[in-house]
Amino acid sequence: MDEIRETIIGILQDLHEDVDFENETKLIDRKILDSFDIVTLISELTNEFDVTIPADRIVPENFNSADALAKMIAELEDE
Amino acid sequence: MQTNVLEYLEQTLPRVPDKVAFADDQTQLTFAQVSQNARAIGSALSADGLSGEPVVVFMEKSPAAINAFFGVIYAGCYYVPLDVEMPAFRIEMILEQLQPRAVLCDSVTEPQLAQFGYIGKTYLFDEIVKTPVNDAALAKIREKQLDIDPIYIVFTSGSTGVPKGIQACHRSVIDYIENLSETLGFNENTVFGNQTPLYFDACLKELYPTLKFGATTWLVPKQCFSFPIKLVEYLNAHQINTVCWVVSALTMISATGTFNTVKPETLHTVAFGSEVFPVKQFKLWRGVLPDAKFTNLYGPTEATGMSCYYHVEREFEDTEAIPIGKPFRNTGIILLDEDNNEAAYGEPGEICIRGTCLTMGYFGQPEKTAEVFTQNPLQKRYPELIYRTGDIAHYNADGDLVFVSRKDYQIKHMGHRIELGEIEINCGLFEGVESVGCIYDKVKGKIVLFYTGPAEKAALAAYLKQRLPRYMQPNRIRQIGTMPHTPNGKLDRKALTAMYEQEA
Numbered sequence: 001m002d003e004i005r006e007t008i009i010g011i012l013q014d015l016h017e018d019v020d021f022e023n024e025t026k027l028i029d030r031k032i033l034d035s036f037d038i039v040t041l042i043s044e045l046t047n048e049f050d051v052t053i054p055a056d057r058i059v060p061e062n063f064n065s066a067d068a069l070a071k072m073i074a075e076l077e078d079e
Numbered sequence: 080m081q082t083n084v085l086e087y088l089e090q091t092l093p094r095v096p097d098k099v100a101f102a103d104d105q106t107q108l109t110f111a112q113v114s115q116n117a118r119a120i121g122s123a124l125s126a127d128g129l130s131g132e133p134v135v136v137f138m139e140k141s142p143a144a145i146n147a148f149f150g151v152i153y154a155g156c157y158y159v160p161l162d163v164e165m166p167a168f169r170i171e172m173i174l175e176q177l178q179p180r181a182v183l184c185d186s187v188t189e190p191q192l193a194q195f196g197y198i199g200k201t202y203l204f205d206e207i208v209k210t211p212v213n214d215a216a217l218a219k220i221r222e223k224q225l226d227i228d229p230i231y232i233v234f235t236s237g238s239t240g241v242p243k244g245i246q247a248c249h250r251s252v253i254d255y256i257e258n259l260s261e262t263l264g265f266n267e268n269t270v271f272g273n274q275t276p277l278y279f280d281a282c283l284k285e286l287y288p289t290l291k292f293g294a295t296t297w298l299v300p301k302q303c304f305s306f307p308i309k310l311v312e313y314l315n316a317h318q319i320n321t322v323c324w325v326v327s328a329l330t331m332i333s334a335t336g337t338f339n340t341v342k343p344e345t346l347h348t349v350a351f352g353s354e355v356f357p358v359k360q361f362k363l364w365r366g367v368l369p370d371a372k373f374t375n376l377y378g379p380t381e382a383t384g385m386s387c388y389y390h391v392e393r394e395f396e397d398t399e400a401i402p403i404g405k406p407f408r409n410t411g412i413i414l415l416d417e418d419n420n421e422a423a424y425g426e427p428g429e430i431c432i433r434g435t436c437l438t439m440g441y442f443g444q445p446e447k448t449a450e451v452f453t454q455n456p457l458q459k460r461y462p463e464l465i466y467r468t469g470d471i472a473h474y475n476a477d478g479d480l481v482f483v484s485r486k487d488y489q490i491k492h493m494g495h496r497i498e499l500g501e502i503e504i505n506c507g508l509f510e511g512v513e514s515v516g517c518i519y520d521k522v523k524g525k526i527v528l529f530y531t532g533p534a535e536k537a538a539l540a541a542y543l544k545q546r547l548p549r550y551m552q553p554n555r556i557r558q559i560g561t562m563p564h565t566p567n568g569k570l571d572r573k574a575l576t577a578m579y580e581q582e583a
Contacts, residue, residue: 014555017540028305035304036493036549039331043523055307055337063305 004049004077005070011044012066025065033063045069051076082226084249085152087256087290088114095267095293101142102317103298108142110293116146116208121153121217123210124181127200130155130220133232133442135174135182137161137192140277140298143204145286147183148231148277150207155220156181157229157246160278163188168546171195173234173242176443183207226250232442233280235380236497236551238488240504244442247280251383254435256287258407262388263348263374265321269294270345272319274304274328275494283384284323284350304328307337318345323376325494326354327524333363342367352376352385353494355482358395365391377403377482380496381440381451381466382432386410387480402479403472410434412480413465414472419456427473427483431455431465438466488572490519492526495550499526502553505546506530509539514562517553518575527579528553531562555579 012021015037027033033041041063042053051073062072081087088110096111108116124134134151136158138144144160151158159177161170180199184192192201226249234242259265265288273296275281285296297317303310311332314322329351332338349364349371356375365373378385389404406412413421414428422428433455440448455463471483488499499517506515511534518527530539536556543552563574 017537017556018544028302033305034549035301035328035331038305039327039493040524040554042331042335053335054339055332055335056340058306058308058335060306 001070001074004073005066007048008045008069008073009066011041011048012069015040021066025067028060028064038063041069045073049073049077081253082249083152083221083224084230084252084256084287084290085117085149085221087287088117088149091290091293098293099295100289100293101145101296101298103141104300106142108146113146113149113290115212116143117149117153118212118214118217119208119210120147120150120183120202121155121220122213123202123207124151124154124156125216125220126210126213127181129181131228132156133159133177133179135159135161135177135179137163137170137182137188138185138204139163139187140301141185142298143185144277145296146208147204148286149290151183152230153217153220155224155228157231159232159234159244162276162278163191165278165548166545167194169242169548173244176241176244177232224249226253229439231280233278233380235279236489236495236501237447238498238500240501242501243444243447245280245380245438246440246442247383247438251436251438252283252287254409255283255384255407256291258409259284259385260288260291262407263321263323263350264372265292265294265348267292267294269321269348270317270319271296272299272314272317272322273297274299274322274324280380280384281323281353281494304331307332307335308340311337311341311343314346315341315344320345321348321350322346323350323352326351326356327493329364330357330360333360338363338367347371348374350374350376352378353491353496356401358397358399358401361391361395361401375401375403377480379432379466379468379470381438381468382410382434382436383438384436386432386436387412389479400481402475402477402481404479406432406434407436410436413455413457414474415456415467421457422473425474427471429486430468430470430472430480432468433463433465437464488517490521490526492519492524493550497526497551502526502528502543502547502551506539506543506553508546509534509542511535512539516562516570516572516575518572518579520579525554526552527555527557527575529557529559529562529575529578531559534558 009021099107100110134156136147148158183202229246232244232246237243271285273285289296373391375389376385377387387403389402411433413431416422451467455465472480503515513532516529563571565571
């Protein structure tokens with residue numbers, strides 16, 4: 001789980017070098033991630049973890065923090 | 080003969096005064112309201128002595144902002160849309176170029192204006208629309224207006240680091256709207272779901288056909304484009320039947336399996352462009368909307384909106400590219416080779432456009448304009464301008480144009496056209512950056528920036544956010560020891576590409 005989280009932070013950092021992804025928990029609500037980022041993020045996560053992120057998981061709650069993203073990926077890997 | 084885009088509104092108004100023309104989640108404006116507001120704005124601006132000059136519309140994306148455009152045209156001026164989300168530095172550069180005497184804003188944008196050093200007059204939308212309409216004054220303005228007068232300026236990326244303002248007139252826009260509408264089959268039952276920002280010519284596709292036919296345009300909330308199920312639900316809730324979107328907005332829906340949960344129910348016309356639509360994703364769309372009309376559009380802003388279209392009606396292999404097709408009626412395409420001769424059939428050549436669609440060129444930049452708006456080299460007998468797009472294409476066996484590549488460092492990224500040079504110049508201005516090189520990873524759609532010097536990556540990224548619009552931000556930043564150069568001293572982008580590929 002920690003490893004997943006670390007990889008995700010790496011991907012996020014590439015999107016925005018200047019954001020503190022370790023601690024930020026309102027990535028969507030505060031409009032830090034926009035639709036550009038979400039599209040990019042989905043394709044990167046899909047490639048990196050070899051999972052398919054179904055549309056019903058692509059909801060604001062799952063994208064608000066590195067933790068939420070890691071949790072979603074971990075669940076998808078278990079399925 | 081129609082000579083003014085406002086005639087679309089004036090002819091439609093008596094038919095459907097109470098129908099909604101432009102709407103978002105907060106506001107709905109009927110044709111009667113659009114007309115009333117636009118004439119009030121026109122009356123106010125002209126009473127203040129504005130005429131034949133740029134008027135900036137600095138408002139949040141909203142039905143009101145669209146309405147303001149028409150008001151500016153009523154005053155005999157031309158509108159320049161600036162977006163709230165544009166970085167301050169870019170807005171300053173644009174204001175510097177335009178030297179506008181009037182800016183229309185809303186309560187959100189008004190307080191921001193001061194920071195740009197703007198000293199002209201400011202009009203609040205909610206106030207200016209209360210101005211009594213002076214139809215006699217407006218009629219006088221109209222009498223003097225010609226169809227070669229400009230109606231807007233939109234700013235696009237410039238390789239010298241300064242954005243270029245592309246200026247278009249009534250006649251070009253009317254030509255475009257007539258032919259686009261015929262090609263895509265718009266009518267009074269069309270319900271558009273707008274995706275593109277208002278500060279590009281892309282939104283012409285929705286704005287003017289809405290006026291022409293008495294159709295309706297919904298401005299789809301930006302956040303929907305992050306969450307595909309919400310997006311499709313939005314289309315269904317508003318019975319949207321026509322979309323003209325960038326490819327990434329469409330593939331975002333199909334690639335995430337959204338169709339397993341929700342399907343578009345009312346959509347029957349899907350136009351896309353500016354980017355390659357991966358055939359695999361296209362097939363998913365075709366599968367869920369077997370009866371819909373799918374059209375690939377191609378065109379540079381310099382030729383007003385779109386210039387070519389291709390209705391996707393046959394099957395495509397996954398590796399095949401969807402052609403850009405044929406020019407619209409009354410638009411001419413010539414493919415020129417490097418010697419300015421017409422390329423042999425099937426051979427690649429630069430797409431050059433001729434026709435009424437040609438815009439007036441770059442505002443206040445005659446040299447830049449003359450570089451790409453040139454005499455047609457095939458026409459020796461009389462003056463005839465063509466626009467040289469810099470795009471290379473060839474004809475396939477069916478006689479359709481197929482896009483091949485760019486001849487320079489302009490790229491298409493997420494539907495936006497960007498000069499890599501503009502990113503490099505801005506990055507080079509940051510303290511601690513010694514040299515810069517930018518490449519584009521077409522496969523993954525990533526702008527990759529390399530730099531040398533002691534500057535910190537995070538600080539550089541933050542700086543670029545102040546200078547460049549969102550869509551021009553590098554997706555990867557790499558600090559390197561030395562910048563590779565070719566033997567004749569030019570930046571070696573191939574070496575950078577190799578470096579980047581090794582990473583992966």
